[in-house]
Amino acid sequence: MDSGSPTTSVTGLRTLAIDIGGTRLKAGLLDPGGDMVVGPNRVDTPRAASPEAVVEALLDIATPLGAFDRISIGFPGVVRYGHVLTAPNLGTKLWRQFPLARTLSDRLGKPARMLNDAEVQGLGVIDGQAIECVITLGTGMGFAVFDDGRPAPHLELSQHPIHKGMTYDAFIGVAALRDVGRKRWNKRVKRALSAITMLVGYDMLYIGGGNAKHLTLDLPPNVKLVSNEAGITGGVRLWDPRLDPVFRPHAAG
Incomplete structure (x- = not known):
């Protein structure tokens, strides 16, 4: 789900890039060219990886990074229009239909986009x-x-x-x-x-x-x-206008 629009100049946008894994969570700040300028911060994925636990852990590693304009999320499962459909490596069915993009957007006050983590890594390479x-x-x-x-x-x-x-x-x-x-x-x-x-x-x-x-x-x-860091650095490309149709919110369930 694309929750709003960035408010600063496109030339100066910073992206908070989040990479969610079954073992580790990572977050870093990217400049407009996709280079990491702060971070990455890392933490082990919570053992009981409920949506609430993962969101709180992400907030803990994202907040110290500083100011940013938008959020990119790579998630290990099937995602569609900002919602999680499956999370096979997080060990719980509580993720089904969880609106992770909107949740992080609401908690951090910036627009968010989310794709499968391999897709985000791919966009980086x-x-x-x-x-x-x-x-x-x-x-x-x-x-x-x-x-x-x-x-x-x-x-x-x-x-x-x-x-x-x-x-x-x-x-x-x-x-x-x-x-x-x-x-x-x-x-x-x-x-x-x-x-x-x-x-x-x-x-x-x-x-x-x-x-x-x-x-x-x-x-x-x-x-x-x-490089494994592409799982974060690919986050800038989620905001390429050519990918806008992928994030059209009208189809969200």
Whole structure:
């Protein structure tokens, strides 16, 4: 949900960028070019990750950052028009239909936009040409596809089965890395990449997330590792006018 409009000059806008993960919450201030000028502040995701607990934790790390004009949120699940539909890695059904964008906008007094966290990360790294795909390797596996720079309709591929009934989240998420070790985990990631390549037929694939550092695979030229900080720095692009249709509030339920 786009809750109002920024009030300062476009040339001087600062964005509060929030990255919500199953393990960590992060927030930083971005200048108009997407460079981080303050932060990021980090805190562990509350163990009982209810909407109320997460919102309070976000306020605790966002408020000390200073003044800003707008808010960008990356959320680990299916989101639509500012509402959360699913939150598989936050461990509670209380998120269903929670108006997170509006809630943070009301609490912080600035307009807010929200997309899936992999989509926000993607906006921070894509070139904006042809078919580009982004996956994030963290608590689970984030997934996003872009067509000439615009997010395609979101697919929660992380919850789709890939092997013997195991979802991508279960197959290559952080729990799998701990259970099977780095060598077998890399083999699993290779299998997942083959499946995604067949499914998407992308021109370029970007791999981010906190566990990307554990990859030892030989990657082809059209697959690139990217900084995990893009999950925050992509926040500026949520406010690109070309993305305005994605945030039209009339379709919110």
